Amino acid sequence: MPDSTAFTFRGYSHKLSVDYAIQPTIGYVRDNFGGGFFGGSAVSFSDMLGNRRLFLAGMVNGRIDEAQLLATYANLGHRINWAVGAVQAPLFYFNGSFFGSTPDGDEFFTTRYELLVERQAFLETMRPFNRYQRLEFTLRGVNASRSLVDLVQYVRPGTRMVIDAERVNQSIPSIALVLDNTASLWTGPFVGRRSRFEYAPAFGDWNFHQVLVDYRRYDQLFGPFSLASRLLFFGRFGSDGGQFPIFIGRTDLLRGYTSGSYRRRECMTEGKESVSGCQAFQQLTGQRVAVASWELRVPLYRMLGFGSGSIPLPPIETAVFVDVGIAWNRGNELVWKRDVFNNATWPSTERRWRVGAFPSAATCIACSFSAPILLGH
Numbered sequence: 001m002p003d004s005t006a007f008t009f010r011g012y013s014h015k016l017s018v019d020y021a022i023q024p025t026i027g028y029v030r031d032n033f034g035g036g037f038f039g040g041s042a043v044s045f046s047d048m049l050g051n052r053r054l055f056l057a058g059m060v061n062g063r064i065d066e067a068q069l070l071a072t073y074a075n076l077g078h079r080i081n082w083a084v085g086a087v088q089a090p091l092f093y094f095n096g097s098f099f100g101s102t103p104d105g106d107e108f109f110t111t112r113y114e115l116l117v118e119r120q121a122f123l124e125t126m127r128p129f130n131r132y133q134r135l136e137f138t139l140r141g142v143n144a145s146r147s148l149v150d151l152v153q154y155v156r157p158g159t160r161m162v163i164d165a166e167r168v169n170q171s172i173p174s175i176a177l178v179l180d181n182t183a184s185l186w187t188g189p190f191v192g193r194r195s196r197f198e199y200a201p202a203f204g205d206w207n208f209h210q211v212l213v214d215y216r217r218y219d220q221l222f223g224p225f226s227l228a229s230r231l232l233f234f235g236r237f238g239s240d241g242g243q244f245p246i247f248i249g250r251t252d253l254l255r256g257y258t259s260g261s262y263r264r265r266e267c268m269t270e271g272k273e274s275v276s277g278c279q280a281f282q283q284l285t286g287q288r289v290a291v292a293s294w295e296l297r298v299p300l301y302r303m304l305g306f307g308s309g310s311i312p313l314p315p316i317e318t319a320v321f322v323d324v325g326i327a328w329n330r331g332n333e334l335v336w337k338r339d340v341f342n343n344a345t346w347p348s349t350e351r352r353w354r355v356g357a358f359p360s361a362a363t364c365i366a367c368s369f370s371a372p373i374l375l376g377h
Contacts, residue, residue: 014052016045022057036062042070051077055085066090066117081126091116093245094285095148111151116244119143132181142170142204174200174210182218187299187317189218190226208238228295228319235288242287242329249284253291254325257284286327295319 026039040059046052052075059068072085093114101107121141128134145167175198182192198212213233220226232253234246249257300316328334 012049014047016047016052016054019044019046019053038062040068049077051075066115079127081128083124083126084122086119086121088117088119091118091244092149094247094281108152113149113151115147115149117145133177133179136174136176136178136198138174138176138200140170140172140174142168142172142202144168144170168205170202170204170206172200172202172210174198176212185299188297189228190297191218191220193217202238202240206240206243208236208241208243210234210236224299226297228293228297230291230293232291233289237288237330245285245287246289246327247285248289248291248325248327249281253289254284254323255321256323284325284327286329286332288329289325289327291323291325293321293323295321 021044022042024039024041026037028037038059038061040057042055042057045054045056052073054073055070057068057070061068067088068090069088070085071087072083074083075081093116095112095114097109097111099107099109119142122138124136124138126134126136177195177197179193179195182189182194184190194214194216196212196214198210200210200212202208202210211233213231215232216228216230218226218228236242236244248254251258297317297319300318326334
């Protein structure tokens with residue numbers, strides 16, 4: 001055994017070294033809206049104990065000034081953890097669609113988006129109460145530039161940028177109570193609870209109050225069957241609460257109601273008061289949203305008897321789901337039924353639900369199979 005009296009003692013060094021680097025990606029994409037290059041990567045650093053961490057990430061998809069950038073430094077060595085950083089993120093909001101024609105008689109279809117490029121500097125503190133629950137306080141300084149983007153589809157599609165509308169500056173503090181005691185398998189949680197209750201007032205060129213209530217639970221029923229449920233409310237209140245309309249037809253909120261599914265049938269008769277150019281689509285957009293979801297989840301590979309032995313299959317889960325969602329603006333009257341014979345007179349808020357089945361995998365590859373069954377509208 002070595003002689004311990006010969007050991008020397010030195011102070012701990014907080015020198016950072018690379019933990020991991022995400023494999024860089026670079027490519028070129030061509031679609032109906034045009035073509036362009038994309039690529040990005042991320043690197044994570046930490047000291048030996050993991051108390052101090054640095055994370056750098058970047059992704060470019062088109063224009064350099066619309067790149068997604070993130071730099072954050074965190075200190076986790078004390079009871080109160082803190083982090084500082086900066087982030088830039090482009091956000092697109094649907095702003096209407098319409099048909100038109102050129103002087104030569106060539107028809108085209110224009111989809112208009114509002115582009116909001118947010119640049120944030122933030123300071124975040126976290127006070128854990130136990131292994132599962134913590135209190136968060138965040139202060140953000142925000143600079144945002146807003147512009148309009150027209151995606152024009154001719155026989156030969158093209159894209160053009162319109163005027164830069166305005167620039168704003170904001171300060172957004174927030175406080176949140178967070179709980180997460182879930183246990184996960186390959187494809188996601190199967191038992192436990194998750195919740196986040198957050199309040200964030202915004203001060204500056206735009207003034208509003210933002211409230212988030214997100215409660216999720218996962219219950220194992222019997223055998224491989226589990227039930228996942230979620231209740232979500234997100235809303236902005238105040239004079240500028242309508243600056244960022246929220247669309248609930250996303251696949252992570254209300255499945256089966258994406259914007260591309262509304263042109264052929266529901267939008268044949270358009271309401272005069274619709275901002276988007278489609279009254280049915282407009283009902284899914286508002287400054288406040290509420291969503292409830294239930295999923296009966298079953299691991300597919302267990303049902304088929306695969307997953308071990310000589311046939312390596314990725315973990316796959318199937319689920320039957322029910323989504324209910326509603327979106328509204330300040331001053332709207334919430335109604336729970338409509339005149340099904342007059343599409344032009346639908347109110348601006350409606351109850352909607354859709355039932356179906358879909359597969360999900362643990363990887364980031366999206367499955368193309370989807371078989372929703374419409375029960376109500």
